[in-house]
Structure formats: C-alpha cells, structure tokens
Amino acid sequence: xxxxxxxQEKTNLKIIETAVNLFIQKGFEKTTMREISREAxxxxxxxxxYFSTKERIIWGxxxxxxxxxxxxLNNITDIANYSLQExxxxxxxxxxxxxxxxxxxxxxxxxxTHQSFLTHSPDIKTINALxxxxxxxxxxxxxxxxxxxxQPVDMVIPHIILDLYFIVILYWTKDSSDKFTQxxxxxxxxxxxxxxxxxxxxxxxVVDLGSFLFRHHLFTQVDSLFKDNxxxxxxxxxxxxxxxx
Numbered sequence: 579x580x581x582x583x584x585x586q587e588k589t590n591l592k593i594i595e596t597a598v599n600l601f602i603q604k605g606f607e608k609t610t611m612r613e614i615s616r617e618a619x620x621x622x623x624x625x626x627x628y629f630s631t632k633e634r635i636i637w638g639x640x641x642x643x644x645x646x647x648x649x650x651l652n653n654i655t656d657i658a659n660y661s662l663q664e665x666x667x668x669x670x671x672x673x674x675x676x677x678x679x680x681x682x683x684x685x686x687x688x689x690x691t692h693q694s695f696l697t698h699s700p701d702i703k704t705i706n707a708l709x710x711x712x713x714x715x716x717x718x719x720x721x722x723x724x725x726x727x728x729q730p731v732d733m734v735i736p737h738i739i740l741d742l743y744f745i746v747i748l749y750w751t752k753d754s755s756d757k758f759t760q761x762x763x764x765x766x767x768x769x770x771x772x773x774x775x776x777x778x779x780x781x782x783x784v785v786d787l788g789s790f791l792f793r794h795h796l797f798t799q800v801d802s803l804f805k806d807n808x809x810x811x812x813x814x815x816x817x818x819x820x821x822x823x
Contacts, residue, residue: 606686644708
C-alpha cells in the first residue's frame, strides 16, 4: 500500500526530529540508524527509504529549517516595505529562531556543512540554493526600487551574503549574551559594511570581502576569534579590512 505524500512528509519530519534528539543525548557517532528508526516508530528498513545515512538526516534537518524560515519570512505581511538591509537582517534572525530549539545540536550539524562548503561538496548545493534564491529576490527588488544601483546579482553577491550568514551562525552558537544581543550587533555590523559595498557598486571589493570574511580568514581562525570577547575581535578584523581598502 502506497503512503500519501502527506504521510511521507510526516514520517520524514519524525525521523529528523527523533535523530536530532538522539544526537543531542548520545552524540552523533554513538547514535545508530536502527536506534533512530525504532525511536521514531518505523521499521528498521523503512528509514532507508528516506535517508541513506545519518549524514543525510543532518542535510534533511538543515533543509527543513531553511524551508521553514522562508515560509515564516513570507508570512510577514509588510515585508515588501522593508529596506534591503532590514530584509536580510530579519531573514538571518528568522533562520536563527528556527534553530533555537536545537541550538546545542548546531555545532554537530555545521561541522559537516562547513567542511562541505569549503570543499564545494554537491551535498550542500540544494540547501544553499534555497538561501541564495531568497537573497536574489531581495536584491532584484532593491534594484527595481532604486534602493541600490543596478549590478549583477546572479552569482557573486548572493554567495557573499551566504558567507556572512555562515559567520553569523557560527557566532550565534557561541553567543552567551542576553537574548543574543551580540549576535544582533554582529549582524548590524556586517550588513552595514555590505550595504556600503552594494551602494558603491564595489563588486571586486565584495569578492575580497567574502574571501576575507569566510574562506581564507575568519573560518580558519574561528576558535581564536570567538574566544573571550569575540565581537570585539571580529570588529577589529573588519576594521583592518576596511582601512586596507
């Protein structure tokens, strides 16, 4: 008997939620697919119809949260009236709100996704496309409204904003400030710089900014930057970058 699409979605969600809870309780390595399937109340073989490995469940989890964030974002009735910077800011915060119940799981999940990001793994392309397509909508709307000058938004700029998003996620997982106020300050900081770059159409600088922020600097030094007073250190590094330019 075939299961309906709605039932499949329900089972998919149950597997993801069950797996995340077990990963938090027991750790990723110690959790088995059999334990996940039995805890989720499905057959040991059935789980493989949805996810071939535990790693695939993590990809499913991140994709689920991304899709939920986009739905929540589109349910904001007056978002069309927001500025580009406000739209990106609230998009970041909407994603973080979705991750909040599983915040302690994120270091496990993003350890894998960051490595895939750096190695250009095909596994991450689908998830990144969800984010990038939403950013393109924001950028094209801002250009149409003449909020920012016309510039190519198909490739470079959305990927730079994706870089910034990863920085925010990494910072947020270690932010102990009340109501994550330091994460909000970080979002403001990096988006202020980004808007300056967009308004001046400094595409080459955008490319350098993305490389500086993520691939070649902040990501490789994330532990030292996030130690003690991380926002202050990031602010200093960004200041050096801007002054050099």
